[in-house]
Amino acid sequence: MKILVALKQVPDTETKIKVAADGRSLDPADVKWITSPYDEYALEEAIRTKESKGAEVVALSVGGDSTKDVLKNALALGADSAVLLRGDGQGDAFAVAQIIAGYAKDKAFDLILCGNKGLGGDNAAMGPMLAELLGIGQANVIVMLELSEGSFKAERETEGGSEIVEGALPAVITAQKGLNEPRYASLKGIMAAKKKTIEELDAVPVTTGTQIIALSLPPERPAGRKLEGDAAAQAQALIQALKDEAKVF
Amino acid sequence: MILVFCELKDGQIRKPSAEALSEGRRLADAAGKPLGALFAGASCAGSAEAAKYGADVILTAEGPTLASYSSDAFATVIADAVKAKGATVLLAAATAVGKDMAPRAAARLGAGYASDVTGLSIVDGKLQAIRPVYAGKAFATTTFASAVQVATTRPNVFPAAEKPGAGVAETLAAPVGDFKSVVKEILAKASGKVDLSEANVIVSGGRGMKDGTNFKILEALADAIGGVVGASRAAVDAGWGLPHSMQVGQTGKVVSPTLYIACGISGAIQHIAGMSGSKFIVAINKDSEAPIFKLANYGIVGDLFEVVPELTKAAKAMGIGKN
Numbered sequence: 001m002k003i004l005v006a007l008k009q010v011p012d013t014e015t016k017i018k019v020a021a022d023g024r025s026l027d028p029a030d031v032k033w034i035t036s037p038y039d040e041y042a043l044e045e046a047i048r049t050k051e052s053k054g055a056e057v058v059a060l061s062v063g064g065d066s067t068k069d070v071l072k073n074a075l076a077l078g079a080d081s082a083v084l085l086r087g088d089g090q091g092d093a094f095a096v097a098q099i100i101a102g103y104a105k106d107k108a109f110d111l112i113l114c115g116n117k118g119l120g121g122d123n124a125a126m127g128p129m130l131a132e133l134l135g136i137g138q139a140n141v142i143v144m145l146e147l148s149e150g151s152f153k154a155e156r157e158t159e160g161g162s163e164i165v166e167g168a169l170p171a172v173i174t175a176q177k178g179l180n181e182p183r184y185a186s187l188k189g190i191m192a193a194k195k196k197t198i199e200e201l202d203a204v205p206v207t208t209g210t211q212i213i214a215l216s217l218p219p220e221r222p223a224g225r226k227l228e229g230d231a232a233a234q235a236q237a238l239i240q241a242l243k244d245e246a247k248v249f
Numbered sequence: 250m251i252l253v254f255c256e257l258k259d260g261q262i263r264k265p266s267a268e269a270l271s272e273g274r275r276l277a278d279a280a281g282k283p284l285g286a287l288f289a290g291a292s293c294a295g296s297a298e299a300a301k302y303g304a305d306v307i308l309t310a311e312g313p314t315l316a317s318y319s320s321d322a323f324a325t326v327i328a329d330a331v332k333a334k335g336a337t338v339l340l341a342a343a344t345a346v347g348k349d350m351a352p353r354a355a356a357r358l359g360a361g362y363a364s365d366v367t368g369l370s371i372v373d374g375k376l377q378a379i380r381p382v383y384a385g386k387a388f389a390t391t392t393f394a395s396a397v398q399v400a401t402t403r404p405n406v407f408p409a410a411e412k413p414g415a416g417v418a419e420t421l422a423a424p425v426g427d428f429k430s431v432v433k434e435i436l437a438k439a440s441g442k443v444d445l446s447e448a449n450v451i452v453s454g455g456r457g458m459k460d461g462t463n464f465k466i467l468e469a470l471a472d473a474i475g476g477v478v479g480a481s482r483a484a485v486d487a488g489w490g491l492p493h494s495m496q497v498g499q500t501g502k503v504v505s506p507t508l509y510i511a512c513g514i515s516g517a518i519q520h521i522a523g524m525s526g527s528k529f530i531v532a533i534n535k536d537s538e539a540p541i542f543k544l545a546n547y548g549i550v551g552d553l554f555e556v557v558p559e560l561t562k563a564a565k566a567m568g569i570g571k572n
Contacts, residue, residue, distance in 0.1 A: 011383070013499045013500060013518065013519040013522075014517075014518050014519065015383070015386075015518075016386075016518065017383050017386040017387045019387070024389075026383075026387075037500050038500075092361070093352065093362065094355070094356065094361060094362065097356065119384075119499065119500065120382060120383045120384075121382060122364070122365065122380075122381065122382055122383070122384060122503075123352075123362075123364050124348050124352070124364055124365070125352035125355070125362050125364055126352075127352075128320065128349060128350075128352040128353040128356070129352050129353065129355065129356035129362075131320070131353065132324065132352075132353045132356035132357055133356055136429060137320070137321065137428075137429030137430030138320050138349070138353065138429075138430055139430055140320075140348070140349050141345070141349075143493075152430075153433075155436070156345075156432075157345070157494060158345035158346075158435075158444075159344060159345055159443070159444035159446065159447060160442060160443060160444040160445075160494075161435065161436055162436045163318075163432045163433075163434060163435045163436060164432065164433045164434040164436065165430050165431065165432050165433065166430065166431060166433045167428075167429050167430025167431065168429055168430070171429065171430060176493075177493045177496070177500060177501070178492075178493045178494075207359070207394070207395075208361070208394050209355065209359075209360060209361025209362055209393065209394060209395050210361035210362065210363055210378075210391050210392065210393055210394065211391065211392050211393075211394060212389045212390065212391055213390050213391070213392050214389070214390040215382070215387050215388070215389050215390075216387065216388050216390070217386075217387055217388075218385065218386070218387070218388060218525060218526075221525070221530070221543075221544050221546075222546070224530075224542070224544075224545045224546040224547055224548055225546075225547065225548070226537075226542070226547075226548040226549070226550060227547060227548065227549050231551055231552070231555035231556045231559045232559045232562075232563075234549045234551060234556060234559070235549075235556055235559035235560040235562070235563045236559075236563050238531060238547055238549060238560060238563075239560065239563040239564050239567055239569065240567075241547055242508065242529070242531075242547070243567065243569070246508070246528075246529045246546065248450070248507055248508045248528075248529055249474065249564075249569045249570070
C-alpha cells in the first residue's frame with residue numbers, strides 16, 4: 001500500500017493574529033509555525049497503517065524553504081520520504097488541491113490522508129477538491145478508519161452523531177481529532193530524518209478560485225458587567241438580565 | 250439563477266438550510282435574479298416549503314441512488330443542476346453534508362469556494378463573502394475569480410425569513426452509477442439534542458469543573474434553559490471521558506450561539522477563537538482576573554459549584570425554557 005499524507009504549515013493556535021501592512025494577509029512577525037493539528041492525526045494514521053499492514057508513506061507539503069520543517073518532522077515521525085512542491089502553500093484550497101493533484105495523479109497512491117481542515121484557513125475544502133480532481137472517493141471528518149484490500153470503512157463525525165462511510169480505494173480521507181493519539185518523534189527518528197533528503201519539485205500552474213481582498217480583526221466586544229452578591233443573588237440577577245436586557249429567553 | 254442546496258429532515262427543511270435559502274433570496278433580489286431551491290434524496294417530500302422562503306423554482310432529484318448520502322452522487326446532482334440552470338451562485342448550509350459536498354461540487358465546476366461564511370453580498374454583480382479565519386480571530390473578505398461562485402453559510406448567523414415565492418416545481422434526473430464512497434449506516438446519536446454548531450444556547454465547562462462527572466450540573470442547567478453542553482480543550486484533554494465532539498475552540502467546534510455560558514473556563518486564546526462569535530457571553534469563574542471576563546457581557550466571580558445549581562433553580566423558578 002502506498003499512502004500520501006498532505007501536510008500544511010499553519011500558525012500555532014496560541015498566535016495572536018495581526019494584519020500585515022497589505023491589509024489582506026497575516027503579519028508573519030512573531031508567528032510560531034506548526035504542522036496543522038488535524039494533519040498530525042492523518043500522518044499518525046498513515047504511520048500506524050505502515051506498522052500494522054506495511055505501507056510506504058510519502059509526506060507532502062506545498063510551500064517554500066520554511067515549509068521543510070513540517071516535512072522534516074514527518075520524516076522523524078516515520079514517513080519514508082518527503083516531497084516539497086514549491087508554490088504558494090497559503091493559496092486558496094482549490095489552488096492547493098490542483099497542485100497536489102498534479103503531483104499525485106500518476107503516482108498510484110492507494111490512500112491520501114490529510115486533516116479535515118487546515119488550522120487557520122479553516123476552509124475544510126482541500127481534501128474533497130483533491131478527491132474530485134483525482135476522480136476518487138472521499139470520507140471527511142473521520143474518527144475511525146479500517147482498511148481492507150481495495151476498500152475502506154470509516155466513521156465520520158456529523159451533527160451530534162456519526163455515520164459509517166464505505167468506499168473503494170484509492171480515496172481521500174480527512175482526519176478529525178479522535179482518530180488517534182499522535183506520537184512524539186523519538187531521538188532515533190530525528191537522527192534518521194537528518195540523513196533523508198526532501199525531494200523538491202515545482203508546483204504545476206493552477207487557477208485560483210477565490211482571493212482574500214481584506215483581512216480584519218473582529219470588533220471589540222462591549223464592556224461587560226460583573227454581578228454582585230452571593231451565589232443565589234448572582235444567579236437571580238443573571239437570569240433576570242438575560243431575560244430583560246439581552247432578551248435571550 | 251442563485252441556487253441553494255437544501256436538506257430535509259422528517260419532511261421539513263432543516264433550519265440551517267432555511268437560513269441559506271433566506272440569504273439566497275436576499276442575494277437574488279440584490280442581483281435581480283431568480284432563486285432556485287434544490288433538493289436531493291430518495292424522497293423530497295416537504296420541498297414545497299421552500300416557496301415560503303422565497304424560492305421561485307423548486308428543483309427535486311429523487312431516486313434510489315440518492316437514498317444514502319454519497320459525496321459523488323450529490324455533487325453530481327448539484328453540479329449538473331448548476332450547469333442546466335446556468336446558475337452563477339450556489340449556496341448550501343455549512344452542515345456535515347454541505348461541507349462534504351460543496352467543495353467537491355465546486356471543484357467539478359471549476360468554481361471558487363468560500364466555506365462557512367458569515368456575510369454575503371453582491372458587489373458589481375459578483376458574490377463577495379466574509380468568512381471567519383483562524384477560528385474567528387480574524388475575518389477575511391473574499392472575492393471569486395470564477396464565473397460560478399460557491400459558498401456554505403454558517404448555521405445560526407443568517408436569519409431565516411419568510412418571504413413567499415412562486416415555488417414552481419421542476420424535477421431533475423437522479424444520477425446513475427457506481428458511487429465511490431457511500432454512507433452505509435447512521436450511528437445512534439448520544440442524545441436527541443442539536444449539535445453545538447447549531448445550538449442557540451451553550452453551557453460549557455473547563456478545567457474548573459474538576460471532573461467529567463461534575464458536568465451533570467451543566468447538563469441540568471442546559472436542560473433548564475434549552476441548551477447544549479460543551480467543553481474546553483483543557484477539559485476534553487484532561488482524561489475525564491468527555492468526547493472530543495464536545496470541544497469548543499480552534500481545534501474543536503467553532504460556535505456562534507445566542508448565549509454562551511463559560512463555567513470554569515479561563516479563556517485561552519484557542520478557546521476564545523471558537524466562541525467569541527457568540528452574541529452574549531456569560532463567564533463564571535473563581536479567578537476575577539481570568540481573561541474570559543474581558544469577553545463576557547455578564548461576569549460572575551464565584552464558585553461555579555454554587556452558582557450553576559442556583560442558576561438552574563432561578564431559571565426554573567422564572568419559567569425559562571417553558572415556552
